[in-house]
Amino acid sequence: MLMLTLAQHRVYRFIQQFVTQYNYSPTTSEIAAGIGIQSRGVVHRYLKALELAGYIDLVPHKKRNIHLRPRVAEKTEFSLPLLGRIAAGEPIEAIHDDETVNVTEMFLTPGRYALRVKGDSMIDEGIQDGDIIICQHANQANNGQIVVALIDQHEATLKRLQTNNDATVSLIPANTNHRIQIYPSHRVTIQGIFIGLLRLSPQPV
Numbered sequence: 001m002l003m004l005t006l007a008q009h010r011v012y013r014f015i016q017q018f019v020t021q022y023n024y025s026p027t028t029s030e031i032a033a034g035i036g037i038q039s040r041g042v043v044h045r046y047l048k049a050l051e052l053a054g055y056i057d058l059v060p061h062k063k064r065n066i067h068l069r070p071r072v073a074e075k076t077e078f079s080l081p082l083l084g085r086i087a088a089g090e091p092i093e094a095i096h097d098d099e100t101v102n103v104t105e106m107f108l109t110p111g112r113y114a115l116r117v118k119g120d121s122m123i124d125e126g127i128q129d130g131d132i133i134i135c136q137h138a139n140q141a142n143n144g145q146i147v148v149a150l151i152d153q154h155e156a157t158l159k160r161l162q163t164n165n166d167a168t169v170s171l172i173p174a175n176t177n178h179r180i181q182i183y184p185s186h187r188v189t190i191q192g193i194f195i196g197l198l199r200l201s202p203q204p205v
Contacts, residue, residue, distance in 0.1 A: 004053060010035055011046040012055055015066055025066035082114045086148060087157045088127060089119025089178065111137040112195065121173035122158055131199050135192035146194035152187050
């Protein structure tokens with residue numbers, strides 16, 4: 001059974017809950033309204049992906065045409081979008097990738113996403129070069145939180161946040177070999193808050 005993206009999983013869970021409540025399947029319009037989108041075409045693409053992944057069957061020529069396949073395993077693998085690389089050193093250009101990262105269900109809270117760390121400026125927080133970090137999308141953060149900060153709308157960096165009284169923002173590394181970066185607050189946009197990380201252990205040769 002293929003891995004689901006977070007959006008596909010939301011659709012699948014909505015269908016499960018709808019069938020449990022009403023004892024029949026939802027229409028594409030009901031799914032769109034239930035998950036908060038407007039396009040039935042997008043819903044149709046999700047349904048085709050769920051069918052391809054083995055979670056549902058789509059019955060032709062019926063309005064309520066979704067049939068849940070019996071006994072989908074309760075413990076399903078999921079994925080988060082890998083949006084690009086994040087600097088743990090000097091800022092780098094924000095890059096969008098099309099990859100997804102398989103994660104455990106504990107990370108599947110709406111608004112979470114994955115980034116791959118490049119650099120060692122947060123190493124004293126246990127965040128190493130090459131780690132995949134999980135972030136919660138946010139536009140604001142408290143002092144002391146580790147954040148994804150976008151500088152001048154095109155450079156992203158991972159640092160501990162400190163908002164100063166002189167309308168500046170300090171982005172503080174966790175490595176004495178890196179300097180604190182201070183910017184006027186209007187140049188820094190918070191993109192997310194660090195939640196946790198994923199790391200593969202080296203395998204013996």
